[in-house]
Structure formats: C-alpha cells, structure tokens
Amino acid sequence: MxxxxxxxxxxxxxPLDPRVLASMMPYLTDMFGNAASSHKMGRQIKTAVEQARGQVGELLDVNEEDIYFTAGATEAINIALQGIPARAGQAKHIITVQTEHPAVLDTCRYLETIGVEVTYLSVDDTGLIDFEELKQAFQDNTVLVCVMFVNNETGVIQDLTKIADIAHERGALFMTDATQGVGKFPLYVPGKIDILAFSAHKFYGPKGIGGLYVNPYVRLKSLVYGGGHERGLRSGTLNVSGIVGLGKAAEIAQQExxxxxxxxxxxxxxxxxxxxxxxxxxxxxxxxxxxxxxxxxxxxxxxxxxxxxxxxxxxxxxxxxxxxxxxxxxxxxxxxxxxxxxxxxxxxxxxxxxxxxxxxxxxxxxxxxxxxxxxxxxx
CATH class of the missing domain: 3.90.1150.10 (Aspartate Aminotransferase, domain 1)
Structure with missing residues (x-):
C-alpha cells in the first residue's frame, strides 16, 4: 500500500485488505437489501451473511451457529459482561485484570455501581498474571473470569488454557477479549473459552463490525431489543457489507x-x-x-x-x-x-x-x- x-x-x-474491500463492494452497491427480507434479494444476502458466519467459525474452529455479529468488540464485551450477571441471579462476582482494555474495565466499573462485585488481578513486571492470586480471588458467587488474550499495548500473551482450567475447576465461566489476537495468532477455543470477543478492523477487515463467540451452553441476557436479530441476542438490521468483509478477512487470516x-x-x-x-x-x-x-x-x-x-x-x-x-x-x-x-x-x-x-x-x-x-x- x-x-x-x-x-x-x-x-x-x-488497513482494509483490498481483497476484503472487493468482497464487500457488491453489498455496498447492487446487493443492498436487508438480510431479514424474505424476497429473492433478501434470501441471497442472508446466504452471504451465513457464509461469513461460517468463515469466522472456521477461523476460530467453532460451530458457526455460536457466532453472533456485533458492531465491534466493545459492544460484544458489553453484551457478555452485562449479560452474565443478569442471568446469574444473586451470584454476582467477576474476576478480571488491571491491564484489560477500557471496554472491559469501564464496563466492570459500571457493573460495580449496580451491585456486581469485581476483583481486579495484578500483573508482574512482564504483564502476566499470577495463577495463585487468581485462585485465591474466587468466591462462592464467582460467575466469570475475564482475561484478555493479547494486551493491546504490550502484545503480552496470557496463558488462556491455564486460566480457563482454573476457572472451570471452580465452576466459573471463562471469557476473553481476543481482539488483538484473532486473525493474527493461532488460538485454541473449543473446550476452553466460553465467551470470546473480537473486531474485524484489527485483522484487515472493516470498522464497525465484530462479533462474539458464545459456547452453546452459556445463556446471555440481551441488552438490545427490537426484532430478535442474531437469535435474539442483538437486535438491529445487520451490517451486511461489514459482515461479508469480516468473513473474507477471517478466510484470508486462516490461510495466511x-x-x-x-x-x-x-x-x-x-x-x-x-x-x-x-x-x-x-x-x-x-x-x-x-x-x-x-x-x-x-x-x-x-x-x-x-x-x-x-x-x-x-x-x-x-x-x-x-x-x-x-x-x-x-x-x-x-x-x-x-x-x-x-x-x-x-x-x-x-x-x-x-x-x-x-x-x-x-x-x-x-x-x-x-x-x-x-x-x-x-x-
């Protein structure tokens, strides 16, 4: 470039990969319809959306029906962090890390104002958490551990497998903000990660589109109502060109x-x-x-x-x-x-x-x- x-x-x-832009162009011009419409154009566009969902699923090695499209990682993180305590009744304790992205930290600070207790783990001088501190942070009402995959400022990679095992041993879900890792670094999701957030524009896709992987046994409370899109989790007319671009970026990432x-x-x-x-x-x-x-x-x-x-x-x-x-x-x-x-x-x-x-x-x-x-x- x-x-x-x-x-x-x-x-x-x-930057937007030219191959991604080329994949998006038909849906910015001639194929402009709504993916929820039942006419011929709508059905064709829905097929393109589901193809993109499959491309993302292949990159993450998860079932495509467990991928939900959002406006980006920040929205995905909010849906997850706010949706878990809402489903958990009185069990409201979350463990996260001091070095998380503001999308996580600011959401957790909001949750504290409505009664959710949050523990913020420290890191050492390399940016890694201490597993013993993590183990000691659990309470009887801990429902979620949220640890970033790759730090956006330092690039430091946390050991998600170890962290997920500790969370699951104690009956908590494990979530990761994988925004800086998806499409850039191999990531093992199945059986370890319950919730994962990502954005297309971090791996050569368009801005304004991202997603959430949710393990099928996890139930999140929706924050956005009005049409039941994305299987009721995130209502709103789909950003079709962005979704197609995200799918193409995922396909390229898997290959390269x-x-x-x-x-x-x-x-x-x-x-x-x-x-x-x-x-x-x-x-x-x-x-x-x-x-x-x-x-x-x-x-x-x-x-x-x-x-x-x-x-x-x-x-x-x-x-x-x-x-x-x-x-x-x-x-x-x-x-x-x-x-x-x-x-x-x-x-x-x-x-x-x-x-x-x-x-x-x-x-x-x-x-x-x-x-x-x-x-x-x-x-």
Whole structure:
C-alpha cells in the first residue's frame, strides 16, 4: 500500500485488505437489501451473511451457529459482561485484570455501581498474571473470569488454557477479549473459552463490525431489543457489507496467519535490534510471550508526546487508541510497575501485513534521530 506516511499503529486499526474491500463492494452497491427480507434479494444476502458466519467459525474452529455479529468488540464485551450477571441471579462476582482494555474495565466499573462485585488481578513486571492470586480471588458467587488474550499495548500473551482450567475447576465461566489476537495468532477455543470477543478492523477487515463467540451452553441476557436479530441476542438490521468483509478477512487470516506472523516477526526483530542500540531503551513487558507484531519500548528521558510530534510521517502510539486524547500515563504500564515518567517515555510500535523492510529502516533512523534531538533539548 502506497501512502505518504509509514503506518506502524496496527494495534489501533489495520488497513482494509483490498481483497476484503472487493468482497464487500457488491453489498455496498447492487446487493443492498436487508438480510431479514424474505424476497429473492433478501434470501441471497442472508446466504452471504451465513457464509461469513461460517468463515469466522472456521477461523476460530467453532460451530458457526455460536457466532453472533456485533458492531465491534466493545459492544460484544458489553453484551457478555452485562449479560452474565443478569442471568446469574444473586451470584454476582467477576474476576478480571488491571491491564484489560477500557471496554472491559469501564464496563466492570459500571457493573460495580449496580451491585456486581469485581476483583481486579495484578500483573508482574512482564504483564502476566499470577495463577495463585487468581485462585485465591474466587468466591462462592464467582460467575466469570475475564482475561484478555493479547494486551493491546504490550502484545503480552496470557496463558488462556491455564486460566480457563482454573476457572472451570471452580465452576466459573471463562471469557476473553481476543481482539488483538484473532486473525493474527493461532488460538485454541473449543473446550476452553466460553465467551470470546473480537473486531474485524484489527485483522484487515472493516470498522464497525465484530462479533462474539458464545459456547452453546452459556445463556446471555440481551441488552438490545427490537426484532430478535442474531437469535435474539442483538437486535438491529445487520451490517451486511461489514459482515461479508469480516468473513473474507477471517478466510484470508486462516490461510495466511502463519506466513504473516513469520514475516512480521522478522520485521519487528529488525526494528528492535536497531532501537535497542539506543542507550537507555528497553522493551516493556514479556519478551517471549508476546504477539509478533508488537513492540512497546521505553526511551528514558524522552516525552512520548514530543516523540509522536517529532516523527511526523510515522504513525505510532503512546497507548490505547481508545484513550488517545487523554493525557495520562498508560494504566497498563503503571500496573506493570513502571513509573509515570517511564510510562510517559514509552512508544508502541505495532506492525502489520503491509509493512516493508524499507519502512522499518526509515523508522529506526527517524526514531534514533528524534531521541537524540529530544534528549539534547532536555539538557
């Protein structure tokens, strides 16, 4: 893809794969009908929707009827987190983690205002939870454990199999926000994960569409009424072009995930090799248990806002895109033990399918020059 900038913010959103756009176009033009209509066009469009549901099911290796389409991961997370306590009667205790995405944390804070008790687990300096702390957090009324698969800021990968086993041994459901992992990293769902949320735009699909996998024995209370769409869980006219795009993105990911992962991992290694030669730099979070595309690096003594402005034609991030306008240090990095100064000196580089070696070389040089310039200005 040709742009006048270098895009290394793929954890915020990925570019739309041209193959995905091509699959969507008929449903933005001639095939514009409603998937719930009973006429010929409606039936054909419904077939396309169910084909996409099958493509997502194949990527996750789950039954397609257990996939529910939503407007994205944030809505999916809300449906799940609010729907579980509503079904659980008086049993209202949830366990989650301090480093979760705001979609989880803000929903849990809302749930606390209506009587749900929430335990927020800590993480170590690598960003991983402590299994003993998890075990000790359970109560008689614990109904759900919610732990992110891949952290959006550091790329750290939690051991979902171990966490799910602990939750199930104690009679609780296990849910994961897999937004940063689906389509980028192999994920084993059957028998382990009860609820899983994801978004298309994190793996080269369109914005405004995502989904929820729900194990068939789990019953969620709907938050949206008015037509009974998505088997009553999420009413509203379906975003057909988005759903078709999501399905195509899932199909491409299933075919190319290992190739993408290997190539992107090499590009990240090239970037880190260059940047870690700069004095006073280090990787934030686990080095090994990490998504191949993500590198969160602390540059001692460098203000990350000044860095972003200085890089000009290079798109990187200093935290979650959902809170990009809030001038606060990353809650993820603070939970991992970094000081406010260190958190405010950290930059996230997230690579993707369309990045090149030339872009990585240019970025390494530009960052090195920016760090030297900003440090010189500070003294």
């Amino acid at each position: 040709q742009n006048d900038f270098i895009y290394l913010d793929n954890n915020a959103t990925t 995930i290992l190739r993408d992962e290997g190539r992107i991992s090499q590009l990240r290694a090239q970037l880190e090799e260059a940047l870690l030669q700069i004095p006073g730099t280090r990787i934030n979070g686990a080095v090994e248990n990490r998504l191949s595309s993500t590198s969160n690096i602390c540059f001692d003594g460098v203000d990350n806002e000044a860095m972003l402005l200085g890089l000009k034609d290079i798109c990187v991030s200093n935290g979650s895109a959902c809170h990009s306008l809030v001038m606060e240090p990353s809650h993820v990095l603070l939970a991992m033990g970094l000081t406010k100064e260190q958190a405010n000196s950290s930059i996230r580089f997230s690579l993707g399918r369309f990045n090149t070696e030339e872009e990585i070389k240019h970025t390494a040089d530009a960052v090195s020059n920016a760090v030297a310039r900003l440090r010189a200005m500070a003294f």
